[in-house]
Amino acid sequence: MKILLTGAAGFIGSHLTEHLLSMGHTVIGYDNFDNQYDPVRKHINIHFLTTHPNFTFIQNDIRDQASLTDVLRQYRCDTVVHLAARTGVRDSVREPALCIDVNVNGTLSLLEAMRLTKVRRLVMASSSSVYGNSSAVPFREDDDANLPLSPYAMSKRSAELLAHTYHHLHGFDVACLRFFTVYGPRQRPEMAISRFTEKMYGGQPITIYGDGSTSRNYTYIYDTIMGISRSINHLKGFDLLNIGGSGAVKLSELVGIIEQAVGRKAVIDWQPNQPGDVTLTSADLHRANNRIGYLPSVQIEEGISRFVSWYRQTVLCS
Template identity: 40%
Template sequence: MSILVTGAAGFVGMHLSKRLLEEGQTVVGYDNINNYYDTQLKRDRLDVLNPFDSFSFYEEGLADKEALFKVFEENQIDIVINLAAQAGVRYSLENPHAYIDSNIQGFTNVLEVCRQYEIKHLIYASSSSVYGANVKMPFSTSDEVNHPVSLYAATKKSNELMAHTYSHLYNIPTTGLRFFTVYGTHGRPDMAYYSFTKNIVEGNTIKVFNNGEMMRDFTYIDDIVDGIVRLLDKPPEADSSWDRENPDPSSSYAPYKVYNIGNNQPVKLMDFIETLEKHLGIEAKKEFLPMQPGDVKATYADIDDLQQATGFKPTTTIDEGLKKFVDWYKEYYSVKV
């Protein structure tokens, strides 16, 4: 198959592309290499992919409709995996327009190109952030998600609604994946575990929000990639038993499906920090602060439907995952501790 991976220079995009290439797939990468965080890290991720003969790359943004359509004119694309987006909850408070340009306008362009070129399957990144003010645990895709607490979350919920519209109107099979706190090697520097590591190594104080009373369903990157790959040849079909009087938000009479993809084992933030300290061999200096706007106290993924559909089962423990990340971090930044 020929697979377009948008956000190919990103954290999840690079790891997914590498796995697909190793399995013999043809991957067309697409990424605008924006400066939301260190562009050198993004270039270094691409260096992992460039040696593969079946990898090609376009340095463009999703908001550029002509550039996106050119990819389809020059390549026979079978499946689209849309991972490109403006990420980050807190940054959405500072620069909301970046989220509209990439996550709304950009995703509209993705849907339009999938429609015009009759793509077999569109898989796209949503987020656990869509659960917003919900407190029932674990979070289920059958729960309503109508109370987002950040613009980032609102754009991701919008993507799900937009995808359903195109599944309904044009019969495009669309699968949305609500990612739960992905971490691992070549990760995003704006994520807490990455910035914690940097500050601990440099002897700086780490900021622990909500006084450490947080829980996250941390999910290692290899498990996330495995879940995506398992879905490639499983495009959703119309659910003939879908009940219009009691509608399930995660499925439809149209070829549309939304899954949680997480570890299904939330971890206390303080336990996470202690594990990181153990592998670094350094005790962190901590500053305990109140909850930040747009943040949530806990995330916990119900992944039963993904397990039933694909056999997906996360296997990486926090201890194993953080050790791999710390080992990579030390090597990448030439850190000696």
């Protein structure tokens, strides 16, 4: 396949690029190196891939429809994987207009470029945040997802609806993948596991919002990449799929697992709950298993151990 991958230099995107190239695909990476976190990290993410004969990288913004159209046409792409986004619930509360512009208008720009070039295969990243504070646990893809708690959640749900519109009007094959807190090597620095690990090694307090009872379904990067890869191979019609880990973990338990891997006790700075945060995410994976054969394989203890080992060798020793 010839795959246009937006957000190719990010955490998930760089891992996916590496995997797709290893499977023999041609990848056209597309990323604008925005400043939501240090762009140097993104350059490092893909630097070792830039000499691969089947990889081409283009630096630009997904809101540039003309550029996307030219890229799809020039490289004769047959599939698009759309990961580029303005990420994070708290950042979206601070900058809602930017979040919605990138995530909604950027997705529309991509869909229009695909329509104009007759590319009809799309796998795109959504988020577990679309479920809000659903009382139905675990979260199923056919649950109501119309009460978002943050601009980020709203933008991701809006992108899903846009994709469905293009499926209906123009015959796109679409899989919207609802990711559940992805972690592992190269994870974004503002995310809890990265931040906690950094603070513990530095002997600094970690900030916990709430009483530590909130729970998340954490998904190791390998499992997420397998979910995306399987979705590409089984792409047909329109689908919403949860791509999550094997179960929900309380924040207080997560801290304990990281403490054990790091070998240090955390000093905790307790703060009130943050606006837009949900209390629980929990993935029902039956549909993903039935449709694409997805099952997570990395348990949280093993995943944290791998992440901390990578952090120790790559970040602390750099």
